[in-house]
Amino acid sequence: MNVLVVGGAGYIGSHCVRQLIAAGHRPVVLDNLVYGHRAAVAPGVALHQVNLADEPAVGKLLRDEAIELVMHFAAYCYVGESVTDPLKYYFNNEVGTLQLLRAMLAAGVKKFVFSSTCATYGTPATLPIVETMPQAPINPYGQTKLDVENALKALAVAHGLSFAAFRYFNAAGAAEDGSIGEDHTPETHLIPLAFDAATGRRAQLEIFGTDYPTPDGTCQRDYVHVDDLSRAHIAVFGQLAKPGAALFYNLGTGRPTSNREVIRAVEKATGRKIKIVEAPRRPGDPAALYADSSKAQRELGWKPKFPDIDSIVATAWKWHAAHPGGYGK
Ligand SMILES: NC(=O)c1ccc[n+]([C@@H]2O[C@H](COP(=O)([O-])OP(=O)(O)OC[C@H]3O[C@@H](n4cnc5c(N)ncnc54)[C@H](O)[C@@H]3O)[C@@H](O)[C@H]2O)c1
DSSP states (O other), rough: EEEEETTTTHHHHHHHHHHHHHTTOEEEEEESSOOOOOGGOOTTOOOOOTTOOOOOHHHHHHHHOOOEEOOOOOOOOOHHHHHHHHHHHHHIIOOOOOOOOHHHHHTOEHHHHHHHGGGGOOSSSSSSSOSSOOOOOHHHHHHHHHHHHHHHHHHHHHHOOOEEEEEOOOEOOOOTTSSSOOOOSSSOOOHHHHHHHHHHHHOOOEEEOSSSSSSSOOOEOOEEEEEHHHHHHHHHHGGGGGTTTTTEEEOOOOOOOOOOHHHHHHHHHTOOOOOOOOOOTTTOOOOOOBBBOOOHHHHHOOOOOOOSSSHHHHHHHHHHHOOTTOOOO
């Protein structure tokens, strides 16, 4: 299929582009490079530096490239910033997505794969999290994603849009060949921060909260490999053939991993010791978040190839060791 990958110069989108090529599809990238990296886009793949909210430009691109399906990874993703500057998030993540969808419908493109998030669940009452649990985001970032999910449901009914919304847990890792990896500015994710602390690019690493009701007192999260996420996006294509399909899937390994376990995995991969500073809890950080992904496993035949933190961190280290400054400027 001809697939428009919106946000395809970003972390997860750029990995998905490579998986699309490996699966025999033809990706085209749209990214305004506000956070993405030109060098992350696979060689030979067209990169259109366009804002997703630019309906005329997006419409032209959809028609010119005969796009059949749109994958939408583009968003602002900083939870803290979404609290202090919510309009930035509502406009880009929500209004921008609605404009993208309007351009798609006008061009007759009715297949859509959306990057949603476990942040739509807020603080879950029980674990693991299943798709049918109530969604009650506790920050504007999560709210914008939930609002888009709801808009997609309405568009499926009104216009026969077929969509899959994947609720990712913590994306991590890098391409197995070490060609691309994670490079966010600013970086807030634990694994790349831990590499920086291990390699001396940062003096130390803060752990926020050591008194949670978890086995070692630190928060537990569900780390899922970026290529495993990407494979689910392609595995869903068959389900989108039915007009009006409205699909929601959690994507995680289902394995809770604590902050201390992540740090141990990074120390093991790098062979270096990390200086840790124990800091107070951050407001709004649930003690544990991990997925029940059995729906994706059952319906899409999806199975994570990287089931544990050591295998995920090993791929991330291969990229990070060769690119300590990320993609550079
Ligand atoms: N990384 C995670 O752990 C995680 C977890 C849950 C959900 N998600 C979601 O997955 C998606 C991808 O995350 P990521 O980590 O790859 O983020 P990223 O910042 O690396 O990639 C996002 C890309 O979108 C582009 N972009 C942003 N606004 C744009 C606009 N208006 N027009 C065109 N391009 C635009 C950026 O330049 C960037 O290349 C996001 O929607 C995020 O909310 C990520």
